[in-house]
Amino acid sequence: MNALQPHSETPTNGQEDRYLASTHDVVNQPPALANYNLFEQDTALQEAVIREGAEAATPELKQFGALAGAAATIDLGFKANSNKPVFQTHDRFGHRIDEVEFHPAYHDLMTIALEHGLHSSPWTNPGKGAHVARAAKYYLHSQVEAAHCCPITMTFAAIPSIRKQPELARDWEQRILANRYDPRNVPDGQKACVTIGMAMTEKQGGSDVRANSTKAFPVGAEGPGQAYELVGHKWFVSAPMCDAFLVLAHSRGGLSCFLMPRWRPDGSKNPWQIQRLKNKMGNVANASSEVELRGALAWMVGEEGRGVPTIIEMVAMTRFDCMIGSSAGMRQAVAQATHHCRHRSAFGNRLNQQPLMQNVLADLAVESEAALAYTLRIARALDNQDQEHERLLARLATPVGKYWICKRTPNHAYEAMECIGGSGVMEDCIMPRLFRESPVNAIWEGSGNVQCLDTLRALQKEPETLDAFFREASEAKGADRRFDLFLAQLQQDFGDISDIQYRARNLVDRMALVMQGSLLLRHSDPAVADAFCASRLQSAGGMNYGNLPSGTDAAAIIKRATPVVG
Numbered sequence: 001m002n003a004l005q006p007h008s009e010t011p012t013n014g015q016e017d018r019y020l021a022s023t024h025d026v027v028n029q030p031p032a033l034a035n036y037n038l039f040e041q042d043t044a045l046q047e048a049v050i051r052e053g054a055e056a057a058t059p060e061l062k063q064f065g066a067l068a069g070a071a072a073t074i075d076l077g078f079k080a081n082s083n084k085p086v087f088q089t090h091d092r093f094g095h096r097i098d099e100v101e102f103h104p105a106y107h108d109l110m111t112i113a114l115e116h117g118l119h120s121s122p123w124t125n126p127g128k129g130a131h132v133a134r135a136a137k138y139y140l141h142s143q144v145e146a147a148h149c150c151p152i153t154m155t156f157a158a159i160p161s162i163r164k165q166p167e168l169a170r171d172w173e174q175r176i177l178a179n180r181y182d183p184r185n186v187p188d189g190q191k192a193c194v195t196i197g198m199a200m201t202e203k204q205g206g207s208d209v210r211a212n213s214t215k216a217f218p219v220g221a222e223g224p225g226q227a228y229e230l231v232g233h234k235w236f237v238s239a240p241m242c243d244a245f246l247v248l249a250h251s252r253g254g255l256s257c258f259l260m261p262r263w264r265p266d267g268s269k270n271p272w273q274i275q276r277l278k279n280k281m282g283n284v285a286n287a288s289s290e291v292e293l294r295g296a297l298a299w300m301v302g303e304e305g306r307g308v309p310t311i312i313e314m315v316a317m318t319r320f321d322c323m324i325g326s327s328a329g330m331r332q333a334v335a336q337a338t339h340h341c342r343h344r345s346a347f348g349n350r351l352n353q354q355p356l357m358q359n360v361l362a363d364l365a366v367e368s369e370a371a372l373a374y375t376l377r378i379a380r381a382l383d384n385q386d387q388e389h390e391r392l393l394a395r396l397a398t399p400v401g402k403y404w405i406c407k408r409t410p411n412h413a414y415e416a417m418e419c420i421g422g423s424g425v426m427e428d429c430i431m432p433r434l435f436r437e438s439p440v441n442a443i444w445e446g447s448g449n450v451q452c453l454d455t456l457r458a459l460q461k462e463p464e465t466l467d468a469f470f471r472e473a474s475e476a477k478g479a480d481r482r483f484d485l486f487l488a489q490l491q492q493d494f495g496d497i498s499d500i501q502y503r504a505r506n507l508v509d510r511m512a513l514v515m516q517g518s519l520l521l522r523h524s525d526p527a528v529a530d531a532f533c534a535s536r537l538q539s540a541g542g543m544n545y546g547n548l549p550s551g552t553d554a555a556a557i558i559k560r561a562t563p564v565v566g
């Protein structure tokens with residue numbers, strides 16, 4: 001056909017020249033992955049929620065899954081990220097205001113998260129499945145937009161630390177746990193609900209917070225619960241519009257933890273001043289800032305000189321949330337990649353029918369399911385801290401999982417992006433956002449090496465943690481020869497502790513793998529467990545995704561992971 005002729009289906013009513021502008025039909029493009037139920041379309045999640053004790057939450061999770069998958073909710077994530085937060089030092093009359101302005105979409109996302117108790121439910125309704133249900137909800141919500149989950153996590157995680165100072169907890173806890181959002185830049189005394197941040201990192205040291213130079217001067221009496229004024233700086237403070245922050249500073253008795261509100265009780269502005277916002281490559285919807293404390297009023301939390309052990313209670317929970325967030329990032333990447341390849345054809349066949357793409361997709365899905373299984377197992381351990389095995393397991397498996405799952409995410413996001421081809425690189429696709437978000441969880445809340453060192457610290461202080469870890473992993477013994485060999489070798493390698501810091505990454509990598517293998521063998525689809533053992537526990541040398549061996553039931557794995565939309 002002549003290129004200038006109208007399409008055969010184009011009406012020829014004498015206006016042919018108008019139709020010459022109709023250059024082509026849009027074909028071979030997938031429908032948008034929207035208006036679907038993130039929970040109902042996630043078999044691995046549904047199974048894990050039941051397995052780990054949160055079956056009762058299933059109806060609620062179904063409702064929340066529909067909300068998270070609604071096109072309007074997904075759109076909030078795009079809007080919150082394409083409109084960066086803007087910092088205003090002063091109002092137009094010259095008053096210092098230290099105000100960060102967010103796009104309304106950010107506030108809408110915060111509202112959804114807080115109204116659904118993502119910051120509160122295991123504290124307000126503890127018991128069977130509470131952490132598991134909350135983790136599942138967080139997993140769904142952060143697939144929509146991860147950055148605003150930072151203040152949600154910090155607010156949630158602050159509770160165990162604040163409870164170390166009961167009179168402060170009495171004053172703050174109810175407002176922290178209220179399922180409401182009040183973003184106004186007004187004194188917390190005027191609010192029925194508040195959010196909490198944390199300020200530890202300084203220029204000279206983030207991992208090594210003992211190097212903090214911020215000083216705390218007593219206003220009157222000294223010690224736990226007493227008022228101090230803080231002078232110094234903080235190099236990273238995320239979500240600076242939080243109503244109060246847990247801050248580390250040196251008092252006379254050493255590095256201590258303080259609760260510092262943004263306003264003083266008399267309604268004046270507490271003198272902590274935001275210097276500027278960080279210019280971040282990812283995590284864009286969330287503001288992070290540099291701050292100076294110029295005599296900011298704060299109250300000591302917990303024992304004087306025990307600031308790190310006090311705030312570590314909060315950090316332990318934020319580390320757990322990093323695992324949920326990175327698992328969620330992987331799940332959304334798999335959903336996007338499998339959805340695209342289900343609809344897209346090349347060389348005469350659907351991409352998800354092409355053997356080489358099947359290998360890549362299935363491998364990505366295995367990684368994602370392994371991360372989820374591990375994360376929700378730790379959630380169950382958090383629900384059962386009164387049981388010694390669960391306490392020991394959570395202590396050791398949290399740094400292991402935080403290290404491993406967060407570190408596996410960037411390459412996973414990149415591979416999923418490649419499955420989508422060129423359109424996966426475009427900003428109107430969620431993949432660039434997932435990719436840019438992916439390194440952050442590995443770096444903050446204790447970077448990779450710090451997690452490995454924390455694993456060693458746990459082993460040294462409580463050697464029983466390793467027994468609990470291996471006891472749990474060994475529950476899959478006998479289910480797969482490759483698993484048994486891998487486990488035995490790892491156990492043997494812990495017999496030699498020479499050089500252990502140098503070898504820590506290798507050991508922690510393998511701890512994560514053995515636990516993931518154990519969980520998948522015991523609980524997942526046999527095709528997923530088999531693929532995991534073949535590719536992660538018995539390596540044939542390939543390092544990239546797409547290295548599942550022949551004989552893997554890739555089609556079954558892909559089917560299990562693919563959301564059916566359109």
Ligand SMILES: Cc1cc2nc3c(=O)[nH]c(=O)nc-3n(C[C@H](O)[C@H](O)[C@H](O)COP(=O)(O)OP(=O)(O)OC[C@H]3O[C@@H](n4cnc5c(N)ncnc54)[C@H](O)[C@@H]3O)c2cc1C
Pocket residue numbers: 197198199200201204205206207208236237238239280283288440443444445446447448449450453
């Ligand atoms: C987006 C974003 C938001 C943040 N928000 C906050 C916040 O709200 N509040 C807050 O307090 N902080 C925040 N941080 C800071 C973050 O927690 C720190 O960046 C992190 O703890 C690392 O500290 P650092 O940057 O000083 O690096 P360093 O401590 O200098 O570490 C650099 C590298 O050295 C490694 N390392 C350190 N010690 C050892 C060792 N002994 N052996 C081997 N390797 C080691 C680390 O793992 C890391 O890879 C944020 C960071 C980012 C990126």
